[in-house]
Amino acid sequence: MIDLSVLWRAPDVNPVNRKARSIPGLNPFNVYGRVFFFSWFGFLIAFWSWYAFPPLLSQTIAGDLGLSQSDVANSNIVALTATLLVRLVAGPSCDRFGPRRTFAGCLLLGSIPTALAGAVVNVEGLLALRFFIGILGGSFVPCQVWSTGFFDKNVVGTANALTGGFGNAGGGITYFLMPAVFDSLVHDRGLTPHVAWRVTFIVPFICIVVTAVAMLICCEDTPTGKWSDRHLAVQQNLASHGISGAIVDVPGELTDQATTGTDSPNGSDEKKLGFEAVEPKQPGGFAHEAHVGEQQMLDTARGEVVVKPSFREALPVVFSAQTLVLAGGYFCSFGAELAINSILGSYYVKNFPDLKQRGSGNWAAMFGLLNVVFRPLGGVLSDLVYKRTGVWGKKALIHGVALFTGVFLIAIGLTDPHDRNMMFGLVAGMAFFLEAGNGANFGLVPHVHPHANGIVSGCTGATGNLGGIVFAIIFRYNHKDYARVFWIIGVMTIGINLSLSWIRPIPKGQIGGR
Numbered sequence: 001m002i003d004l005s006v007l008w009r010a011p012d013v014n015p016v017n018r019k020a021r022s023i024p025g026l027n028p029f030n031v032y033g034r035v036f037f038f039s040w041f042g043f044l045i046a047f048w049s050w051y052a053f054p055p056l057l058s059q060t061i062a063g064d065l066g067l068s069q070s071d072v073a074n075s076n077i078v079a080l081t082a083t084l085l086v087r088l089v090a091g092p093s094c095d096r097f098g099p100r101r102t103f104a105g106c107l108l109l110g111s112i113p114t115a116l117a118g119a120v121v122n123v124e125g126l127l128a129l130r131f132f133i134g135i136l137g138g139s140f141v142p143c144q145v146w147s148t149g150f151f152d153k154n155v156v157g158t159a160n161a162l163t164g165g166f167g168n169a170g171g172g173i174t175y176f177l178m179p180a181v182f183d184s185l186v187h188d189r190g191l192t193p194h195v196a197w198r199v200t201f202i203v204p205f206i207c208i209v210v211t212a213v214a215m216l217i218c219c220e221d222t223p224t225g226k227w228s229d230r231h232l233a234v235q236q237n238l239a240s241h242g243i244s245g246a247i248v249d250v251p252g253e254l255t256d257q258a259t260t261g262t263d264s265p266n267g268s269d270e271k272k273l274g275f276e277a278v279e280p281k282q283p284g285g286f287a288h289e290a291h292v293g294e295q296q297m298l299d300t301a302r303g304e305v306v307v308k309p310s311f312r313e314a315l316p317v318v319f320s321a322q323t324l325v326l327a328g329g330y331f332c333s334f335g336a337e338l339a340i341n342s343i344l345g346s347y348y349v350k351n352f353p354d355l356k357q358r359g360s361g362n363w364a365a366m367f368g369l370l371n372v373v374f375r376p377l378g379g380v381l382s383d384l385v386y387k388r389t390g391v392w393g394k395k396a397l398i399h400g401v402a403l404f405t406g407v408f409l410i411a412i413g414l415t416d417p418h419d420r421n422m423m424f425g426l427v428a429g430m431a432f433f434l435e436a437g438n439g440a441n442f443g444l445v446p447h448v449h450p451h452a453n454g455i456v457s458g459c460t461g462a463t464g465n466l467g468g469i470v471f472a473i474i475f476r477y478n479h480k481d482y483a484r485v486f487w488i489i490g491v492m493t494i495g496i497n498l499s500l501s502w503i504r505p506i507p508k509g510q511i512g513g514r
Contacts, residue, residue: 091458
């Protein structure tokens, strides 16, 4: 039977890294509940502003600025390009400075171009502005790294999927909020459309700044305190449980293999984590601690404490086959979501002209809002199969839902529905598997090179954006033949996932993450 009290009571924690073994999502007074809230809410606000243009772009803004269909498509591509670059930088930044500061930095930097949206007067200004607003999309990486840092392996898939899913819902909320605010300013405040759409962007700007400042004031870097003290905190936690040893700032190479005895993983005593078990200093356990075996505690300390990355150490992680699997899966799932989210309102208007801007926006919003349920479901399923089958089950889930996603995309493309029930039903079915795939993907991410989690998260997230750019370019050159692009994306999704299905989920001999 499900114990609902875990939603608000203080969670049991891992005795080494103090990560929570449950998610107190309804308890903002608990540090884990507070970080969980700001992880998803911060990304939701960022996603809302990042995608604030599309709901007004194809009609109101295009008419005001004299944009062509190609100009609209180019602006969607530019918005994704900046996010790709930021996500590549955000990953190593999380490992070096901590995810909380990186998260707040992305929000504050992205708030500046959001506030300047009203200054746009031509297509060049629109392209430049949407490029810099794309900084906000990079906040996904610290969102996931922060969540991974506070929740243990038994629930991290669920935690990451919830924070990512609730955050991605910002892509749906923006289709409700931006037209609603615009209509209010025009009809209730008497502003002209030329002025009203510009004023509309002040609303997300205020929300972004308030959220970023609150995040810095109210939350911690890690469950053990300051980011710079994370290695020392692990050493102290081990010592308090009868295990002693020296931890240096960089505990080994990012690609260390498992070792036995006292041999250094990379032949360098300077970077060795040399732990030695001693008699426990006190009997029994500690308050709210999960029971974890001594060897598992050692593996956690040796393999799952994030280290500061050097360029030489980061390259093997970036180009490992396991990182490629995560990147390829996210290229298809999140890439398709981004590209489809940009054109879905226009697709609905094309097939159902009577919906108009607000009606098509409301129906397009449902695609993003389904993230609230479907992406977390992918993470929950990922954790469930992990309990029974280990990391192989998590990997199989990623490829399985991707195949069904491809089938639905092909079905939409080949039928090009002009019946509302059929269209909205197929899109909802596609969203179920596509968004569950996003959650399942980041359910596996914490297991792959766990002490380089920021790098792996950054590469995976950035490749999702690369997929969005590639698919947006395909939409761009097919003009309004949206159905054709849907089946093209479906075929690519099936092909890429089948080609990656044979690769091991984690590197052979990896320490930790199992």
